Amino acid sequence: MHNALQVFTIVVVGVMVGVEFSVAFVINRILDALPEDSGQLGRAHGGRMLGAVMPVWYIGSLVLVAIWAVTGWADPGAGLVVTAGALLVLSVVMSLLLLVPINNRGKTWTPENRPADWKQQMKRWDRYHHVRVAVIVGAFALLAAALV
Structure with missing residues (x-):
């Protein structure tokens, strides 16, 4: 049962990493290259869609890692699991303090109501997101x- 938990946790976290990596290095670059207001509209839509899913995914990943850490406390890799959990906590804190406020504004923007500095705000979100992806x-x- 413990092995199944480990594999399931790695798959859940790995897919989350893949989604966030693709947002950082593929999706947002595609959106930024689109003509006129298409990129901003795409980012707003992505912010609404992923903004609804990712909190559950991040917290769910953290819960799975915590269960793994508790149930595998005597395992040789327990310290690595605890450290991974700490990094996931850091990613959640970063999300709440840095990324979510920008995302909550950006997901409501249209070409008619967006602020003059919307591109700078998106670049700031991108920088924070790159750090979160690394974490x-x-x-x-x-x-x-x-x-191993």
């Missing part, structure tokens, strides 16, 4: 290493 990639790597 969750680190957590994922630690979880994978914990199995």
Whole structure:
């Protein structure tokens, strides 16, 4: 049962990392290259869609890692799992303090109501998101290493 939990946790966290990586390095670059207001509208839609899903995914991943840490406390890789959990906590805190406020504004913007500095706000979100991606990639790597 513990092995199933480990595999399930790694798959859930790994897919989350993949989604966030693709947002950072693929989707947003595509949206930014679209003509006129299409990119901003796409970002707003993405903010609404992923803004509804990602909190559950982040918290669910953290809960799975916590269960793994508790049930596998005596395992050799327990320290790696706990450290991965700490990184996921950091990613949630970063999300709440840095990314969610910008996303909550951006998901309501249209070409008619967006602020003059909307591009600067999106660039700030992108920078924070790149850091968050690095943090969750680190957590994922630690979880994978914990199995070895």
